[in-house]
Amino acid sequence: MNGTGAVDVAVVGLGFGEDFLPLYAAHPSVGEVGIVDQSRERLTEVGDRHGIAARFTDIAEVLADARWDAVHILAPVAFHSSYALAVLRAGKHCACAVPMASEIADLHAIVAAQRESGKNYMMMETAVYGREYLVAEEMYRKGELGGLTFYRGYHIQNLDGYPEYWRGYPPMKYITHALSPILALTGNTVADVTAYGSSKLTADRVGSYDNPFPLQVGLFRLADSDVVADVTMSFFQTARSYVEGFSVYGDRQSLEWSGAPGEAMRLFELQPAGPAESPKGSRGRHARESVLEPPDYAHRLPEQLARFVRTYTLESHDGGPVTTKTAGHGGSHPYLVHEFISSIVEERPPAIDAVTSAAWTAPGIVAHESALGGGERLAGPSFDG
Numbered sequence: 001m002n003g004t005g006a007v008d009v010a011v012v013g014l015g016f017g018e019d020f021l022p023l024y025a026a027h028p029s030v031g032e033v034g035i036v037d038q039s040r041e042r043l044t045e046v047g048d049r050h051g052i053a054a055r056f057t058d059i060a061e062v063l064a065d066a067r068w069d070a071v072h073i074l075a076p077v078a079f080h081s082s083y084a085l086a087v088l089r090a091g092k093h094c095a096c097a098v099p100m101a102s103e104i105a106d107l108h109a110i111v112a113a114q115r116e117s118g119k120n121y122m123m124m125e126t127a128v129y130g131r132e133y134l135v136a137e138e139m140y141r142k143g144e145l146g147g148l149t150f151y152r153g154y155h156i157q158n159l160d161g162y163p164e165y166w167r168g169y170p171p172m173k174y175i176t177h178a179l180s181p182i183l184a185l186t187g188n189t190v191a192d193v194t195a196y197g198s199s200k201l202t203a204d205r206v207g208s209y210d211n212p213f214p215l216q217v218g219l220f221r222l223a224d225s226d227v228v229a230d231v232t233m234s235f236f237q238t239a240r241s242y243v244e245g246f247s248v249y250g251d252r253q254s255l256e257w258s259g260a261p262g263e264a265m266r267l268f269e270l271q272p273a274g275p276a277e278s279p280k281g282s283r284g285r286h287a288r289e290s291v292l293e294p295p296d297y298a299h300r301l302p303e304q305l306a307r308f309v310r311t312y313t314l315e316s317h318d319g320g321p322v323t324t325k326t327a328g329h330g331g332s333h334p335y336l337v338h339e340f341i342s343s344i345v346e347e348r349p350p351a352i353d354a355v356t357s358a359a360w361t362a363p364g365i366v367a368h369e370s371a372l373g374g375g376e377r378l379a380g381p382s383f384d385g
């Protein structure tokens with residue numbers, strides 16, 4: 001931290017990472033923002049657009065410089081675990097895009113490195129700060145959903161034409177957007193997993209991973225709970241527009257949200273039994289259906305960040321035009337930045353700390369193993385203690 005107590009942050013990887021630059025720049029507790037990208041061209045283009053002077057082509061330059069308090073990793077997945085370990089071991093706070101890592105041993109290593117460093121680690125899970133999750137959480141906490149009966153999560157995205165490292169990627173290893181809402185809602189972990197692969201990757205889509213499946217489906221039994229979560233993940237060969245959503249079913253009310261851009265959340269309210277309430281007389285209870293428009297909850301953010309939750313304008317520092325942007329991932333990005341920075345300033349663990357991040361990532365890695373084993377039931381690893 002510099003003399004003013006502000007946090008100096010470096011953002012590594014300027015694809016998705018570019019979206020976070022105006023948020024760090026606007027945050028009242030952030031001092032300087034630096035950028036790292038191995039592509040010099042990208043570094044110049046993004047640095048000029050955002051008026052950022054501190055530019056590096058190698059994360060090692062940031063790690064060697066005591067000026068940087070925190071690093072946010074948004075480089076490709078293969079770098080997540082080694083960079084997180086390097087950041088923590090350099091004595092800096094670490095935020096990282098999902099997934100935390102792709103192997104169980106790496107999750108344990110990051111949890112251990114976080115403990116040893118005493119610095120903060122936060123996985124930047126967009127799915128638990130989007131407005132659709134926030135409204136579900138508020139309704140659950142108020143008891144409006146009643147007791148939870150079931151959860152379904154889904155992430156179907158077509159990765160044909162994405163960078164080469166995505167070819168054949170095991171969908172379950174990217175489970176966090178589809179699974180974390182139920183784990184965040186209940187505070188539970190996963191007790192055990194049974195998963196299957198469905199269909200077969202075409203020969204041209206098989207990558208360097210041990211994965212023959214375009215789609216994987218899993219059942220995740222929650223620990224200390226009677227609830228089972230059903231999660232579907234697909235990256236190839238599924239004819240569906242992009243969905244990244246969840247449905248949560250209670251014994252009083254339920255929410256269904258496809259997660260497709262522009263598709264509304266639907267609310268179901270179970271009506272009392274009896275002829276007066278149900279079109280079918282006493283057979284079955286009618287569920288009244290309506291569209292739910294989630295609020296923004298922007299009052300939870302500092303005023304400098306509140307404007308980034310829906311549609312916002314950005315001035316360009318390179319003489320380009322003012323652009324209008326739609327906030328991605330349900331407006332979650334400013335919340336993630338605020339939580340990460342606040343946790344550092346307030347010297348407390350972030351909401352998605354290292355143990356929580358590992359507990360939300362591991363079930364997908366285990367599910368992939370289960371699917372390779374033809375649906376073998378496997379225990380979810382523990383990261384406590």
Ligand SMILES: NC(=O)c1ccc[n+]([C@@H]2O[C@H](COP(=O)([O-])OP(=O)(O)OC[C@H]3O[C@@H](n4cnc5c(N)ncnc54)[C@H](O)[C@@H]3O)[C@@H](O)[C@H]2O)c1
Pocket residue numbers: 012013014015016017036037038039042057059074075076077079097098099124125126163329
């Ligand atoms: N909702 C979400 O949470 C969400 C959404 C999109 C992407 N992501 C994650 O964010 C990360 C970045 O995604 P992306 O689509 O921008 O990836 P990308 O492959 O497009 O790469 C982003 C940038 O990283 C740079 N880069 C590559 N290797 C680097 C290295 N070793 N050091 C520094 N820079 C490097 C590239 O030049 C590029 O500019 C991924 O891990 C992805 O899984 C998360």
